[in-house]
Each structure stands twice: as structure tokens, then as C-alpha cells.
Amino acid sequence: MPDTPQPKIIPRHALAGGLILSGLLLQVAQFTDLFPLAHAVSYCLWLATALLWVDIPRRTRGQAGVLAAIGLGLLVLASIWHDARIDWPGILDGNTYVVAMLVGVSFIGLIGNLRGRSRPAGKALTGARGMLGTWLGVHLLGSILNLSTVFMVGDRLERRGPLTTPQLLGLNRGLSSAALWSPFFASMGVVMTLAPEMHYATILAFGLPLAMAAGMLTVGELTHRFELADTAGFSLSPRSLLMPVSMAALVMLFHYGITPDLSIVSIITFLLPSVALLSNLPQGPRWTLRRVHQHTLVRLPAMRGEISLFLCAGLLTQGLSTFIAAATDSSWTLFAHFGPVQAIASFLAIVISAAAGLHPIIGVSVLASMLDLDGGRQTLFAFVALASWAVGTSVGPLSGINLSLQGRYGVSGTTMMRHNLGYAAIMTLLVVGAIVVMEASL
Template identity: 90%
Template sequence: MSETTAATIVPRHALAGGLILTGLILQVAQFTGLFPLAHAVSYCLWLATALLWVDIPRRTRRQAGILAALGLGLLVMARTWHGARIDWPGILDGNTYVVAMLVGVSFIGLIGNLRGRSRPAGKALTGARGVLGTWLGVHLLGSILNLSTVFMVGDRLERRGPLTTPQLLGLNRGLSSAALWSPFFASMGVVMTLAPAMHYAIILAFGLPLAMVSGMLTVGELSRRFELADTAGFSLSPRSLLMPVCMAGLVMLFHYVITPTLSIVSIITFLLPGVALLSNLPRGARWTLRRVHQHTLNRLPAMRSEISLFLCAGLLTQGLSSFITAATDSTWTLFAHFGPLEAVASFLTIVLSAVAGLHPIIGVSVLASMLDLDAGQQTLFAFVGLASWAVGTSVGPLSGINLSLQGRYGVSGTTMMRHNLGYAAVMALLVVVSIIGLDAWL
């Protein structure tokens, strides 16, 4: 960054960037168990969002404001109508761990390109092969690195120009379909907690083939709907995969050997910035600090849209979860028996709620709270949860993947929902068939 550019930095942006970086550092410090101020991360991130609020695009600002207002209103109703105990100092904590991960992932930009140049690597795949490459790359790497892979692949594609609708749909579906089987996804962590007696091998036997069908469906559908001749895709060449595969290997090493008690999201949060710093240190400590300083002043404030959307969506989730928990605190169960019909009804309800704007985690958690499952029913419930997550996050305008695409690349969540409705309908039909088959297997 030149001195002229540095002189034009708005002090408010510099302060916000420093707060975002502080939030990341505090989040990493919490992993050690030595940091006692539990809400400091969220306070830093929310204060940074407040400083950057006027710079957020009007459409995004309006949506984020509505999410935050609804979440706060639901918390107030849960307290006044149902007497729920609300942890008011902690209501801003929702999604802070995801935001911290996104901030950590942004440091990928400091790995390589040490002179600040971005060059497309070789001739890109185009057409149906390009779409398949994008889907497969995001799916395989995303099954381990989760949401960070979307940015790694998306940013590489964006070097050749603004992302097109087929490219965005490939990113969306490649990641969301991995929720059907990946043991590293948040969806699997949720269902394993809610259904500890589930059999993962059975889930894998049904979920992985269904995910592969999702990929074939995506390539076939996009080839019919769009002219893909000039649509660049992600090349699964050794050069393209080198950095992501190395990062995936490091994540696996930390997850299984070095820090097995930490989640994948937590590992990514500290590992990617750490690798970025180490890759710059050979140029000297002053060089490394200067690049971090530039990143803090420029890139971190530029993340204001995605940060605001995730934080405000987290507040909505907090409010909705508190209200539903308070309103349904009883001993009755939704179904006397959880069989295939009940499973299909539950799956469709959660997907429809995702289309309406609720994250599938809400539907899955509420469903679990209203069921009394024996060990034999937990695998079926787990598959319903994973399938509704995979389909619901692809089409839901407020899902993590669509919020990320909106904040990072400027695509409307409503636009993504509209383009994914047909895909979601076909996937829903396949899931229904899979539920019937799984119940027969069990």
C-alpha cells in the first residue's frame, strides 16, 4: 500500500479494522481456556459493525437491521410472555465463532502473491467441465475445510471477473451437499449431539451417494439453463489443489493429533492466520507486520457486509431459539412414533422453514426437543437432520453459505433461493426416497 493510499484511510475504518483483528485474537485466546471474558469477542465485532454501519450497502444494511430487530423483539417476548431467563450480556454472541473463522480465512490473501499481484493460474476449465470442477473442488475440500473453501475457490474464480450465476450456484451446491455425509460439518456435530446413538456408517452409505447425485444434477441442470461456454470453473490440477490440500492436511493433523478437543471451525480460525504469518516471515518481521497492518486497514473493514449479516442473523437465532424453548417447555412429544412418514413430514417442514428464512439448525433443534427417540430411531432422525440441512442451506436465503456469498460477492440471497428452488425440489424428492429406504434398512 502506498503512502497516498495510507493517508486516505478513514480513521473510523482503521478503528473498526483494529477491533475486528482484536476479536479474532481474543477468539483464538479463548481456545487456550485462559481467557475469562466470554463476551469480549462479540463486543469487539459488534462495535466494529456499528462503526462501519453507514458504509454497508443499503440492501444489506436493511436486511441486517430487520434480522437484529426481530431477534431482539423475540428475546423481549420470551422474557415478558413466558418468563424466560435471558442472558442479556450474551445475546450478541450468536455466530461470533463463524465470524471469527471468516476473519481468519481472510488471511489466505497473505499466503503467496508476496508482491501483492493476483494472477490467474493457467487456462481455466470452461463449460460443463468447469462447473463440475467447481462443484467437486468445493465439495471435496469443503467436506474438511467447510465454509473457508468457498472463499478459497470463489476468490480464485473472481480473479478472472465477477462471479456469474452458474459459478455461484456451483459454490453453493458443492458445499451444502457435503452436509449429507461429512463428519467435519457443523451439521454432523449438531446431529451427533442430538442423536448420540446414530450409526455413522449407515448415514455415510446413504448420504455420500446422494451427494454425488447432487453434483450430477447440478452439472446437468446448469448446462441446460445457462450458456456455459465462457464460464470458468475451478481446475482440479495439482497446482490449484496444492494450497487447499496442504491446508486440509494441516487441519486433519490438528483435529486428530495436536488439538483433538477443538472443532474444525476453531482450528481453521487460528490455523489459517498462523500459516499466513509463517509464509511471510521469511521476508522479515517488519515485512510481515506491514502486511498485517495493510490487511487490517483495508481487507477487514471491507468485510463489513458479511460480518453484519452473520452477527445479526446470530441475534435472530438467539431470539428465536429462546422464544421457541420458552413457548414449548412441556412434556408432550410431537410424534408417538418416529417412522418414515413422520421423518418425511419433519424433513419437508424444516426445508420449507429454511425457504422462509430460518436456518435448518433451528428446525432440527426444535424437532429434537419435541421427540423422545429410542436408539433405533436416532439414525433416521440424524439423516433427516443432515438432509434438511443440506437442502435447506442451499435454498435458504439466510443460510450460512448464502449469507457468505451475499456478503462476499454481492449476490442477493433471494436470487440464490430462486435459482435453487428447482434443484431443492428434486433433491427433496430424492431425500424422501432415501428416507423410505433407510427406514426399511433399519
Template identity: 75%
Template sequence: MASTMSRKADPDHSPAERVAWRHALAGLAIVAGLALQIAQFAGITLAPHGVGYLLWLSTALLWRDLPPRNRRQAGWLAAIGLSLLLVAHLVFDADIAWWAILDGNTYVVAMLVGVSFIGLIGNLRGQSRPPGGQAITGRRGLAGTWLGVHLLGTILNLSTVFMVGDRLQRRGPLSMPQLLGLNRGLSSAAWWSPFFASMGIVMTLAPEMDYATVVMLGLPLALCSGLLTLLELPRRFDLSATAGFSMSPRSLLMPVAMAGLVMLFHYGLTPQLSIVSIITFLMPSVALATNLSRGPAWTLYRLRQHTLTRLPAMRGEISLFLCAGLLTQGLSTLLDAATGSGWTLFADFGIAQASLSFLAIVASAVAGLHPIIGVSVLASMLELAPGEQTLFAFVALSAWAIGTSVGPLSGINLSLQGRYDVSGTRMMRHNLGYALVMALLVVAVLWLLAD
């Protein structure tokens, strides 16, 4: 009895300590997976499937910490994907490389991990008025919130929502217009930002897409999202006392500099690497180099903190993308085995097919599925010719931008729910009209392309 009581009193065996050890091991596994991925870019293949094994190991260690809804969704994706692989093998005698089934979407997860290191560069300083000062309100304040999250989010991704949202929250609980500004400002960046997971997924599924064309189509739609927000929300809400985010020109230096570096590597220094690959190694390198100005000890301290806290906190994103990758692999393998690699959803992927696919993915997002699921399933059922890949990319990015804004289980809406205690269903209701207008604009752009 005494020994039992001493073990219970021993802090080394406390639940908090066990959680800390799991998070530490998971963070180390994620960092090791990123390092292996970067090594492969340099032609050094230490373990052909090691990246996938390490990232899945981190997911297993962090599984119990996932919110129940995320855990159910990711679990179903993985279970269905594995079941489809088993059916393909047992029923259709498909030859499956079982040691490689965990590789799906590891490129994108590695990019997400690499982008997370940008948080080591620093916080947004001097970009909002102090709580005691006079806040920018009304339509101008809303414009600052949307634009600030949109521009800074192109590089810093979801962390920008928390940075801006926490500053706005200093004046009191966030109102619905503020939450909608955060939501739409970030989700609309999926139309064109090369640093978003959406672009990483699309570049993996459609490697021959023309990025310049996608940006030429997506950037105006992102601007339409901002204009629609500025026209719609003041009609529905009283913004006279709603504080907005105030940006300074200095705050744009980092996003512009990082985008310039990516283009320099892509077109000059490492043209053989994709943008996803460049972002994966460039973001951590710049972040660590910036911290080295304060000495190696400081840099190691920041790296340790990032590994132990920030990386385990990415468990929702990592698990969702990995499980969706397994689903895609299972579905595509079964379709190939059952049809002899001769069946596709559409014989040709034209404007009509693109419109139907886009609307179906957005509808599935409203029903609660993350757009990555719809995009991945669609890609597994298509045989895209090189000339069709840019059209597919535009459809996927548009569905992602709109689907994540309105979907109650998207990453940004789950984050807003957890951080600021807002109902996901309520957010979805307030975004339905916005999603409908933006969807009509996307379909109009698709049919204009046919002319």
C-alpha cells in the same frame, strides 16, 4: 463561515475518512474478538463475554455499510430475538442473563474470521489458462469450474468464488452456466466440509454428532450435485463457447494439507478441542507463519491490510450469524419459560420428522430466509437425544447446501449479484429444478436410513 468551509475542505473530516476510521475500528474489534476466543481455548479467560461484545461492536460500526436487504433481514432477526427475550422476562418472569445475550453464534463467527486468514497465504497461481490462450469449454470446462470451486472452496470458502469467477470474467461477462457452476460448486461443499460455517453451526447445535457418518452421507450427495450439474446444464445451454476453470494438481496441495493438519490436531495433539475450535486458531496461525518467511515487517503489513479491508468486508456474514444467534436465544428462552422446559416440536426426532424439517427449511430459503434461520429455529424447538444429533446434523447440512444454492438472499447469491451483476431471482429460477432433484435425493437417503 470560513471555519465551516475549512472543515469541509479538511480531508480528515471527509466522508471517506470517516468510513475508513469506522472500518479500521471494526477490523480491530474483530481481530480482538478472535484473539479472545483463541485465548479461551488455552484456558485464559480475560473477559467471559468479551468475544460477543467485540463482534457486536464491529457489527454496529459497519451497520450502515450493509446492503439494504441484509440490513433489513439482520435487523428483523435481532429485533425479534430481543422482543422474545423481553416477553419471556416480563410475561413469564424468566431469569435472563442479560450480559450474556450477545454470545449466540460467536463460536461460528470466530471460526469464519479465522478461516478468512487463509487468504493471506496467496492467490491461485497457474491454475487457469491465460486470456489469450485456448480455453477449456463444454462439459469439461464446466466440470473444471464446479470441481475447482468445490475443492478449493472447502478451505477458502466464498473467496474461492471470486478468485475463480474473476479469472473466468477475463474473457468477458460471466454467462449463466458459469454462474451456476460457481454457485453449486461452493454450496454443495456444505454437505461435508469441516471448514464451512454450516458445519460450525451444526457442531455447536449438535455437539455429539458423528462427523464420519455425516461425511459418509454428505460426500456422495455433493458428488451427485456435480453430476447433476454436468448432465443438466449442457442440455439447457450451449456450452461450446463457455470457458471453464482449469485446475492443476498443485492447487490441491493447500486444501489437502490444511485438512490433514486439522485431523492431526483433532485426533493427536489437541483431542480435547472441537474441530471448530481447532480451525479457529489453526488457520490464522498457518497463514501468519507462512508470511513470516518474508520477514516480520511483511507479516505485519499483510495482517494490517487484512484487518482494514478483508475483515470489515465480512460484515454481511458476521451480522447475519450474530443476529440469528440472538433470535435463537430469544426463541428458546421464551419456549422454555412458557412451557416449563417441557415442550418440544417433536417428541422424537425420527426420519419422518427429519424429512418434514428439511423440506420446511429449504422452502423458507426459497422464500428468502437464510438457512441458518431455519436451522437455528428448529434446534431451539428440539430436545435432541445423543442418538438423534447425527440425524439432525445431516438434515441441517442438507438444507444448508440446497437452500444456499437456490435462496435469493443466501450469502453466495448475494455475492454473485453484487460482484457479477446477475439477478438473484433469475438465479433462483435456474436452480429450482436442481434444488427439487437434490431435495428428493436427500429425502430418499433419509428413508433409506430407516431400513
């Protein structure tokens, strides 16, 4: 079979692609403690972003630039006004582990389709059933594989054409609602650190029904608002689920058996590229090397939008959290007692701040730093944190899911926020009700 004509490679893009690949390899090396330079990953990724800066779409470039400028300014102010000790060599490290995971996930494109462009098989599942399939597929698989599932499902849907607003909303809400209960989400890892005495069984008893309600709300609302007769959904057939389920099983095998000390994000970062390489090796080492080379020169530089947004958002988060920590370093607590009223107020504050552009992790971390919770109150705090994360990431224009959708599929973060305001309002009412019921049961 003759080789497909290769696109012209710009040397600057080739160098940036090599740096991005180096960042991934260095991140994987850090999992084994074989690489001593702590900041090498971030330096590779930021240098690649600088090389690709002029190629980033103007809207994305402007947003990323503002995020970076604010984050850097807050670090300077924290140092000057509050004498905060800043680890200046490490200020670029924020979100690099997420970016490394995204780069690793991109190698999914090398799995299958070894001889040509794949085509969607058969007639697509559409309408309410299709939307339910999309939400359920992203939710169930995303509860284990996190953000990588959005790309698995989204790229499969995109084979039939550019993603529509209902499809993007299904991806957004399917993943974000898993934060309500999944023990493998980054949100749960953060909350377990901040509230180590929480009762997970209680969280599951309230979070899982809320997540199912979010799914029914999504299907009902989008079916009412949009004409979905021609909108393809994700089919939960064995064929379509084979790769995601296989990946999920491998992740669980490594998490519980082979590498129990590594987080899910870390396992995904090295496992998916490894599986991609192994799937190509039967075609021969030269074939495999050629595909990796082409992926590095073309696909990795094309990720410049999402990489720049995540890196600059990480710098903003680091600057803001450092400034707040320096400004609020005192012995007072926000609430003398953390009851339902205080929990509802905290939930609303975090969701509103997320809609204004702050990642929920900032609000959750700041709230935890201003509370002194005994064991009995930690479960309520944990639920507030997880619920605000789930609702806040769906509506927040700078959340991980919306940054990914913006960088990968070109949708505006403000557009996603506008379409999710009604959803967030209804979910807020449900969460408030759950807080009241939980308080009565604790």
C-alpha cells in the same frame, strides 16, 4: 520495488479493523482458556459493526437490521410472556465463532502473491468440465475445511472477473451437499449431540450417494440452463489444489494429533492466520507487520457486509430458539412414533422454513426438542436433520453459505433461492426416496 500507493484510510474504518482483529485474537485466546471475559469477542465484533454500519450497502443493512430487531424482540417477549431467564450480557454471542473463522480465513489473501498482484495462469477450464471441477473441488475440500473452501475457490475464480450465477450456484451446492455425509461439518456436530446413538455408517451409505447425485444434478442442470462456454471453473490440477490440500492436511494433523479437543472451525480460526504470517516472515518482520497492518485497515473493514449479516442472523437465531423453548416447555411429544411419514413431514417442514428465512439449525433443534427417540429411531432422525440441512442451506436466503456469498460477492440471497428452487425440489424427491429405503433397512 517501490511501494504501492496506499488508499486513504478513514479513522473510523481503522478503529473498526482493529476491533475485528482484536475479536479474532480474543477468540483464539479463548481456545487456550487464557482469557476470562466470555463476551469480549462479541462486543468487539458488534462495536466494529456499529462503526461500519453506515458503510454497509443499503440492502444488506436493511436485512441485517430486520434480523437483529426480530431477534431482540423475541427475547423481550420470551422474558415478558413466558418468564424466560435471558442471559442479557450474552445475547450478542450468536455466530461470533463463525465470524471469527471468516476473519481468520480472510488472511488467506496474505499467502503467496508476496511481490505483486497474482494473475490467473493459463486458459481456464470451462463448460461442464469446469462446473464439475468447481462443484467437486468445493465439495471435497469443503467437507473438511467447511466454509473457508468457498472463499478459497471463489476468490480464485474471481481473479478472472466477477462471479457469474452458475459459478455462485456451483459454490453453493458444492458446499451445502457435503452436509449429507461429512463428519467435519457443523451439521454433523449438531446432529451427533442431538442423536448420540445414531449409526454413522448408515448415514454415510445413504448420504454420500445423495451428495454425488447432487453433483451430477448441478452439472447437468446448469449446463442446460446457462451457456458455460466462457464460464471459468475450478481446475482440480495439482497447482490449484496445492494450498487447499495443504491446508486440509494441516487441519487434519491438528484435529487428530495436536489439538484433538478443538473443533474444525476452531482450528481453522487460528491455523490459517498463523500459516499466513509464517509464509510472510521470510520477507522480514517489517514486511510481515506492514502486510498485517494493511490487511487490518483495508480488508477487515471491507468484510462489514458478511460480518453484520452473520452477527444479526445469530441474534435472530438466539431470540427465536429462546422464544420457542420457552413457549413449548411441556412434556408432550410431537409424534408418538417417528416413522417414514413423520420423517418426511419433518424434512419438508424444515426445508420450507429454511426457504422462508430460518436457518435449518432452528428447525432441527426444535424438532429434537419435541421428540422422544429411542436408539433405533435416532439414525433416521439424524438423516432427516442432515438432509434438511443440506437442502435447506442451499435454498435458504439466510443460510451461512448464502449469507457468505451475499456479503463476499454481492449476490442477493433471494436470487440464490430462486435459482435453487428446482434443484431443491429434485433433491427433496431423492431424499424422500432415501427415507423410505432407510426405514425398510433399519
